[in-house]
Amino acid sequence: MRPFDGKRVLLGVTGSIAAYKAADLASKLTQTGARVNVLLSPAAARFVTPLTFRSVTHQPVLADLFDPASEDAIEHVALANAADLFIVAPATANALFKFAHGQADDPVSLTALACPAPLLIAPAMDADMWEHPAVQANAAILRERGAEFAGPERGRLASGLYGQGRLADTAQIIGLAGRVLGRGGDLAGKTIVVSAGGAQEPIDSVRVVTNRSSGKMGYALAEAARDRGAQVVLVSAPTALPYPAGVAVRAVETSAQVREAVLSACAGADALVMAAAVADYRPAEPSAQKIKKSGEALHVRMEPTADILSEAPRDIVRVGFAAESQDLLANAQAKLRAKELHLIVANDISREGSGFGADDNQVTLLAPEGAPEELPLMSKREVAWRILDRVAPLLRSGE
Numbered sequence: 001m002r003p004f005d006g007k008r009v010l011l012g013v014t015g016s017i018a019a020y021k022a023a024d025l026a027s028k029l030t031q032t033g034a035r036v037n038v039l040l041s042p043a044a045a046r047f048v049t050p051l052t053f054r055s056v057t058h059q060p061v062l063a064d065l066f067d068p069a070s071e072d073a074i075e076h077v078a079l080a081n082a083a084d085l086f087i088v089a090p091a092t093a094n095a096l097f098k099f100a101h102g103q104a105d106d107p108v109s110l111t112a113l114a115c116p117a118p119l120l121i122a123p124a125m126d127a128d129m130w131e132h133p134a135v136q137a138n139a140a141i142l143r144e145r146g147a148e149f150a151g152p153e154r155g156r157l158a159s160g161l162y163g164q165g166r167l168a169d170t171a172q173i174i175g176l177a178g179r180v181l182g183r184g185g186d187l188a189g190k191t192i193v194v195s196a197g198g199a200q201e202p203i204d205s206v207r208v209v210t211n212r213s214s215g216k217m218g219y220a221l222a223e224a225a226r227d228r229g230a231q232v233v234l235v236s237a238p239t240a241l242p243y244p245a246g247v248a249v250r251a252v253e254t255s256a257q258v259r260e261a262v263l264s265a266c267a268g269a270d271a272l273v274m275a276a277a278v279a280d281y282r283p284a285e286p287s288a289q290k291i292k293k294s295g296e297a298l299h300v301r302m303e304p305t306a307d308i309l310s311e312a313p314r315d316i317v318r319v320g321f322a323a324e325s326q327d328l329l330a331n332a333q334a335k336l337r338a339k340e341l342h343l344i345v346a347n348d349i350s351r352e353g354s355g356f357g358a359d360d361n362q363v364t365l366l367a368p369e370g371a372p373e374e375l376p377l378m379s380k381r382e383v384a385w386r387i388l389d390r391v392a393p394l395l396r397s398g399e
Helices: 018-029 044-047 050-057 076-082 091-101 107-113 128-130 133-144 172-179 216-227 255-266 328-338 380-397
Strands: 008-013 036-040 083-093 119-123 151-156 162-166 190-196 229-234 248-251 271-274 280-283 302-304 315-325 343-348 364-366
Touching: 008 076, 008 107, 018 036, 018 044, 018 050, 018 083, 018 172, 036 044, 036 050, 036 107, 050 280, 076 107, 076 133, 083 091, 083 107, 083 172, 091 107, 091 133, 119 133, 119 172, 128 133, 128 162, 172 216, 190 216, 190 255, 190 380, 216 229, 216 380, 229 255, 255 271, 271 380, 315 328, 315 380, 328 343, 328 364, 343 380, 364 380
Parallel strands: 008 036, 008 083, 083 119, 190 229, 190 271, 229 248, 271 315, 315 343
Antiparallel strands: 151 162, 280 302, 343 364
């Protein structure tokens, strides 16, 4: 089960100019497999119509508590009791006051008061409003009661000013929602360290030796582990990807920094999934200054880097990756044995449509015992889920 599959999510929208972004959020939540019911405050309905939300969710929209034609207007309490999660995005300063002090005079605030499900709030307002002591006090009350907050983020505001008050990105809100829904997942109570991205080894102050890793596989693993209830530490070498929400990120660049961050994070962890493409060699004597072009050949002496997986603690579950261009299974089996891994993920980087930079991957899972499990081509998110399907029982067996 994915965290949103079959879940009932209420999306409350209040009267901020950012209400137009809630339509995209409602659509994306519906695409996750959740059943999404939208509730609009009267002010929100002046920014975006109920028809917009009904069109993207295919569910009735509650915008008027006194609409005699609306069944949900009569049974809003049943709607609240059936919810698995209540998201309010955007949440205005007025909405935060109502939630904190129990005022219930519109569909959003009334249903929030009646809803026992977890509450995820994504504020959006002018920066001075967000920073006002009264608003901060209301936010503090809600946090003390267990509400989760997404943002607000810093950026350009509708007023034309720059500050903290922008509605969090849709991806961040959905990521935090997945973490909330996944609290009782099969990895709850576990800490999983995931490495991702391609390490960069400097030749001089400008140039680096690196690889084609996009980081997509490692990020998918971090998000999937989060959505199954784990506490996740993501050690990320440079990528073009936004950091996943609800994940502790340690940004690094070189293989030495990856090693230091990974080994530090493994202290007290339950599993390590080493998805980063760490350089096997690095320039032995990088120049502190830019090497000027001379027309002559440039010779760079390379030295081996540390073997991070071999140094990882033996009392945690260890998963490695083998990105090969030939003799896939033989090379993966050799790496599995040499590093004493619990699982290795082998993929043929020469195969078109999968591997480095692609959104999909086709891998084979190998363990010390049993036959290799060859997976069909699927999204990296799905591959991540299948890998964790193998990790979860290993963690349970070690309890």
